[in-house]
Amino acid sequence: LSDYSKYTLKQLNEKYQKIRKENPAEEGEDLALISAEISKRSSEAAGLIRIATDAFEMEHNPDLSIRFLKQVEREFPGTREQADASKFIKRIGIEKDHKIDSLKKSENQLELEFSATGREYFQVWIVNLCLTLVTLGVFSAWAKVRKKRYLYSNLILDGTPFQYLASPMPILRGRLVAAALFLLYYSSSHFYVSLLPYVLSIGAILAPWVMIRSIGFNCRYSAYRNLAFDFRGTYFQALKVLSAWGLIPGYVVGISFGFWGAPWLGAIIALGFVIYFPWWMKNIKTFTVNHTRYGGQAGAFYATGGSFFRVYAVAGLITIPFGILTGLLGFAVFGSLKGSPYLHYILSVPAYAGYVFAYAYMQANITNTVWKNIRLGPVFFHCRLKTMDLVKLYMTNAAGIIVSAGLLIPWAVIRTFRYRVEHTRIYRSGPMTGFEGDRRGSVSAAGAELVDFFDFDVSL
């Protein structure tokens, strides 16, 4: 007797046809086994197609549906099931936009409102900043909670504000750990350089842990309608995503230990990473969203690495004309301003403008791409930030902050936040009762604080 589970469905079909043709009358054991295997496989494929149909027709979730259909295409090549799946994918492609649009009606939209004011936030900000300075930084944990609480409490979805639940003491503990590690890093990068490779190695080992703790902390202490968010990513999943199976830290640590003899080898690896970067970002977002849970439902992220790549590539192209402009300007004024320190400042104007445009483009389009591709149960998002709006926002923010010697920082924070909220829509394709909560566990703030301290933001 042979084992048929190793054959594809297509091969099984062919075998069956062949035996039937050669020997129409035979009712051998082989034939029975083959036909049992065929019907088992067919029902698997049919099951996947049924889930896909439900996801599209009932849950209005075309991306999820396509995911299952693609699985059918992959696992059952050359079969009728594959043909069905391909046909269905085409149909979804045509009907998808219409389907999503039909859901974007006012009755499906959850109203999102931001009720914060610059004046109120100024009072929150200045009092907390003052107390932080007076206590030489100890109060910063309370300051963080107060500021976050204000912003969360004024972000109102469907009549209910978000809740920030973290308390200051764990954050203070986390900050102390982070400060100690930062001091270690600082002294090894400036004074005890022989230690730096070891410190970096420890950092590489800790990084995935920091990432999951940080996302976990932010999720578990964020709540909506008395249900906290949750995050279930594990260390090894984070290691895989964050470091491309350890390649990235291996490379960095390798540099600091001087493993890479030829400089061109390092350059090639670095270039490879630059090209890989959009997929890396995509993987991090996918990891973050897919393991974030609310009311028992996990998020799902559908964006492709290609869509991230397009955004970063265009952002890179935007800087080119500004680079040329800087060059031309430098050529034009170099003679008359040679040796003057002002030359440097004049040339930095077009360079800075290029940076602002590219940054605004990237922010707007990455944000739009990310939110468009997130689903949380029946909830989906739509975000429409515009590059020029953000450029104006950043420029006026910078001007206001400089002119007011920093006093307008809270005003800038609030108007930027408001712009984002006003250009985000949240819809639901089914009732909210699909969410069902359980008890939440607490998580240490240490991970979250490390991310703050090293200014390494992995959040959305």
Place this chain on the structure above:
Amino acid sequence: MNPLQQTLPGRFFDGVHPVSQPVGVDFGLDEVAVTGDESTRRWEISALTVSPKAGRADRFVAFPDGSQCQCPDDPILDRLSQEVASEGPVAWLESNVWAAAASVAIIAVMLVLGYVYGLPAVTESLVKRVPISTEMSLGSRMLETLGKSGWFDVTRIDPEKLRAIQIDFRTLCQDLPNAPHFRLVFHNSKVMGPNAFALPGRIIIITDQMIELAQTREEILAILAHEIGHIEHRHSLRTIVQSSLAALVATAVTADAASLSAAVAGAPVILIQKKYSRQFEAAADEFAFNLLRDHNVSPAAFADIMERLDAREGRARPGSFLSSHPATADRMRRARAYGRR
């Protein structure tokens, strides 16, 4: 109405489904009753907690069974025990305009005092604690990095002349307690042109171009004396420590703006750094003039070489808050005044 007894409109959340049920919340003397469409639930007022105040935003009353009720902010909610007791006084300060005004004043005073007295003092005490061996390895590494990245190459000056300068240099610093550890290094640098600078770990670098620009021995001595001044005051190390501390404070103050504009966060640090740098230059000048006088060299030599440096660069450097060195005219005037004394 009795201020201790009141009814607030609310939205009730059972903690299982994110579905809002409209309720009325009656605050009695020792009891709170939550009345929905179908039933009324009662709790002892002492068993409830309320979320901290945040602006005018709605607050959440938590019940012992894990359910919550969203209520508009009202003074009566402060009768309940607070979820985070330490946030109460802060919330009160945040709602007080005078507290905000006082905060602005206190922050301004603290930043000015910290800038004028605090930062230099903290730097001083930190620098004292850095062992000289650490500083020396830091300096050697910086020297190595500069060489590797093409800032300078091997000196092309006649070895005899270099020997003479070394001997002059040793004579100049022989009375200083740390003199044996001083290192004078010669390098050719087209990139930097005529230049001399001190690195941490008592290393002084002078470029071939500087030696060629000088017309007398005294002028080279004047430059070296200035750099010895930097070394005696450990200015290189101080710059590193001070800029790190300044960056730390600036980051803390402008953290919320960082995501809005990177340039804004960086600006204050650069301005602070330039100011300290000018102070360091002035201190090194002062030290150099005294040292030169002790060795019977007129500080006017310093003015001469500065003048030639400026002439070579085509124009006087502007003396403003953006520059790292004090205005040259100023420095020359002071050098010549010392020379006459």
